[in-house]
Every structure is written in structure tokens, then in C-alpha cells.
Amino acid sequence: AKKFVQAVVSTQSTGWMVEYLYRNNPRFKAQRQEMELLDIPFVQKILAKRPQAPLPLHLRLTKGEAATLIQAGVRGYMARQDAHVQSFREKIKKKQSAAIVIQSAWRGHKIRESITDQDLCDRDVCNLYYGKKSAVEDEGEGDDTETPAQ
Numbered sequence: 001a002k003k004f005v006q007a008v009v010s011t012q013s014t015g016w017m018v019e020y021l022y023r024n025n026p027r028f029k030a031q032r033q034e035m036e037l038l039d040i041p042f043v044q045k046i047l048a049k050r051p052q053a054p055l056p057l058h059l060r061l062t063k064g065e066a067a068t069l070i071q072a073g074v075r076g077y078m079a080r081q082d083a084h085v086q087s088f089r090e091k092i093k094k095k096q097s098a099a100i101v102i103q104s105a106w107r108g109h110k111i112r113e114s115i116t117d118q119d120l121c122d123r124d125v126c127n128l129y130y131g132k133k134s135a136v137e138d139e140g141e142g143d144d145t146e147t148p149a150q
Contacts, residue, residue, distance in 0.1 A: 018043065 019037040023029070037043060058066070079085055 015037050018040070019035075022040050023032050023035055025032065038047075054060075061069070080089075
């Protein structure tokens with residue numbers, strides 16, 4: 001995969017130029033002949049600081065790979081248009097929707113099962129229904145500091 005990426009990056013004009021000049025430096029020509037663009041130290045530093053966006057797919061694929069992808073897409077589309085495949089997909093959708101209904105009913109049952117009468121009576125609505133005062137109302141009654149008018 002690394003060689004593929006290097007081949008793609010070196011096709012860019014600036015990448016090719018950097019690689020060419022780095023390899024053909026007269027001082028280090030023998031040491032750098034096998035050096036690839038992504039192996040150059042200063043290129044690695046630059047890419048670490050500012051990563052480059054990947055090339056578009058049409059620039060990374062060969063014509064044969066692109067043809068294979070297009071053919072696979074067309075064959076998949078044609079297979080999905082087949083009546084047998086469509087009826088099979090409808091059956092799967094019906095089973096999935098039935099499973100969702102069963103799961104939601106089961107979850108609701110488990111929640112309702114876990115709620116006790118005490119949980120319901122602890123709520124203010126239930127207390128108001130049965131005529132009990134809530135804790136907030138009890139505290140509010142003792143706060144009447146008004147003095148009668150004389």
C-alpha cells in the first residue's frame with residue numbers, strides 16, 4: 001500500500017520535483033538513489049504538521065480498477081431490480097418491522113412491571129389526587145409572616 005501511495009504522490013508535479021532533486025543531489029547521490037518521496041525527512045515533517053487531503057478516487061484508480069467498480073455497481077443495480085430479489089427484500093422489511101414492534105412491546109412491559117404502587121404514590125400528582133399535601137406545600141404554609149391589620 002505504501003508503494004501505491006508513493007507512486008500516486010510522486011505523480012504530482014511538486015512531489016516529483018522534490019523527489020528528483022533530493023535523489024540527484026551531487027553530494028549524496030549514492031546514498032539517496034532508492035529514496036522515495038515519503039521517506040524524505042523534511043517531507044515527513046511537513047506532512048506531520050500539515051497533512052494533505054487524499055487524492056480523489058479517479059486519480060488513484062487505474063482504468064481497469066475503475067471499470068471493475070463501475071461494472072460491480074451496474075450489476076448490483078440490475079440484481080436489485082430482479083422481481084425475486086425485490087420480493088425477498090420486502091419479506092425482510094416486514095420481518096424487521098415485526099421484530100421492532102415485539103421489542104418495543106417487551107420493553108414497555110418490563111418498564112411497567114418494574115414500577116410499583118409506591119413509586120406512583122410518591123409523585124405529587126398522585127398525592128394531589130388522594131388529597132395528600134406534597135413536601136413543598138407543607139413548607140410553604142409555615143412561611144405566612146403577614147401580621148393582621150389593626
